[in-house]
Amino acid sequence: METRLEVRLREPNPLFTRWLERWLREAERRQQKSQFKLRQALEALKSYPLPLSSGRDCSILRGFGGTLCQLIDEELRQHRGLQLVAREEAPVVQEHYEQQVQQVIRQVQEHQKRQDKKPKPRKPTKKELLEQAALEERERVVEMQPGGFQLLLLVDTQETSGKNKRVLDQTRSYLESLGARHEVRRLTIGDFLWIAQDAQGNELVLPYIVERKRMDDLASSIRDGRFHEQKHRLQQSGLENIIYLVEDYGDNEQLGLPLDSLQQALANARIQTGVQVVRTENHYRSMSYLAAMSRSLGQIFASKRLYSVQRGTLDKSICVLTDSRLGLLKFRALYEDSAKNAQLTVREVFVQQLLQLHSLSLDRAMSIVERYPTPRCLLDAYAECPDAKQAGLLLARIPCGPLERPLGEKPSQCLHEFYTTHFR
Template identity: 70%
Template sequence: MPNNSVTRLKIQLQEPNPLFTRWLERWLREAEQRNHKSQHKLKQALQALHSYPLPLYSGRECAVLRGFGSTLCQLIDDELRQHKMMASHVMASDTTERYQQQVQQVVEAVQQQQATEAASINKKPKKLTKKAQQEMAAAEERERFVHMDAGSFEIFLLVDTQETSGKNKRVLDQTRSYLQSLVVQHEVRRLTVGDFLWIARDAAGNELVLPYIVERKRMDDLASSIRDGRFHEQKHRLRQCGIPHVIYLIEDYGDNQHVGLPLDSLEQALVNTRIHCGFHVVRTDNHYRSMSYLAGVTRTLVLLYGAKFLHSVDKQSLHPICPSDARVGLLKFRALYEDSARNAQLTVREVFVQQLLQIHSLSLERALAIVERYPTPRLLLDAYAVCETAAEGRRLLASIPCGPLQRPLGEQLSQCIYEFYTNEFN
């Protein structure tokens, strides 16, 4: 009689989770070496893992076992992720050489086919977008050499748009009206530096900038710009623009008694501008006198440059102009406009100067002297870190010579800068 009894076979893997076991054993050894309290949890988890008969595929699945908390499960998931990445790299490295050979063969075949097609078919060039065409034309215009023969150009006064846009639109534009009455050839356009400058323009539309630029300020505007820091920032940008002769045209505001700052402070600021910056400061009684001065300068420039040969140069090639020179190198207007734009790319050194100018009583000359010694904020902070005491750090900049007279910066400003760059603000 046949035996119909069925025998149930029990199959159990000898080590269902060898990776997890190896990782737990390694973490347990490290915890025991450091005598870390996590070793007890790891022993408990390792024992539970040995007793579990089925394979586990993630740290999350291990959460059903005793001793596996959320931290340990996350560690296993992280380790598993790295293991899979390493495994994929190993598999890829085994076939890399053969794959590269196949790819190289395909590339050579495609290149040979493209060379054959290029030789037989005259492909039409891809049509550029309007923006790309404008950018290409602008780049070519900047690179193109411009030459103007004597008498082949006219000289115009350019007026910044902010000088002609009054707050009240019903009020007559005095700037333009005065210039028209004084018979001054002028144009109104946006300038990225200064309020007035002069250009020479030939029949082809090429424009070269004469080496004079004017920043006009009424006394109340001067006081306002000193208070909010614009005064130092504007002087810095004027010095960097490349035009050698900078004129500050200062216009009185009544009796200059109610302008926001004491008159002595304003006078001192103008003296510093003349001596330290080397700018030419001109004082006028009112707006009409200011426009009359610009009309006189325009006529003088027509006489000085009308019979000269002008040509374009870059900013680095500019050199002082002698009145007897027959040939004069000048900047292109487009180059000046783009390089002086507020959104132009600034160097770390220039940003550092502008940052220092925001500190009260720190003039442009003093800021430049500091940046000459420490060109970046990182270098200044490193110098502060070397100081053994805070008192030494506060005196670090005190002896730096500033301006033409080489006067020291002083302990008060040195301490102010130290506090500004070392204090943490919450």
């Protein structure tokens, strides 16, 4: 980028200025009318940026009449001498001008050197431009007027693929037969959710999300710790209404866990985290429930004005179903944020690790993690014990489960041996 500099002499005509100032003071002292013309001429002379060599040259300026120009020429002759006027007039003025020009050139060169030393701005990369565009898109406020959008049920791709693809493909066929408008997409959280979609392609997520589980899958997720991790992620999603859609598995026999334990886990989830649990007899009944939800939500939201909000500003007061204007998350923001949250925390990994050990149930693992959130905390606690015997009994008295029964000496000793043995 080029820098434009203005070259302006500080005082191009010092002699003429000094003479006019002297004549003006005399005119003011004598209260002569000529003071007004002299003041006007002095202001014009000070504003003129170039040197003048004679009174005649001054005639181009305002206020300089013929008499004033002659006075200047006479003063010049007296100042330099009649013999030297023709020879010395131009060099004196020229020398003064060149000195000031050289000074300006030096200033320009110093300014350019300082500019060259400054770091030049780096051109953003394509990735940075895309990230900036994505950020601006996330911050852009979307508004939807009543009648300007339609509701769509999103089905996670995991519901239409897997080991038993024939059974899982029934999800789509059931929804189609029930008249539920839906679309299959990859969801980073939950199995089903609803969005409001306008003609411009903007998508806002309704505050409802469904996690579908068959009873045998529920038992498996409790055993390996996925149940706790999924509940945590659903609670962090920003969607207020979390629904567990639980299907019976035949006669609910051979589930891998006692039926009472599964029902207790669902009851705990409902009481402790506020999730809604819906039980159905089979796959078709589950899809019928989702289709009915789609119809109900369509009636509720048809007359609403919707607008987008950031996850950090989302609270229950923004989405009250009795209000005519509701704040909702953008689908893209929910998708990206949930994908980031899919990375397990150290605490969650610790729970899953504990569940791999024999005789450790979810209640026992959660009780240990409540006291020692990470393996490092547990190892530090072992190190503070005076001897190995007391370290082996460190966890024995930790209360576990609703009845708060102690963990016991044998599991405590097994855990101590597992975490303190060095394998080679």
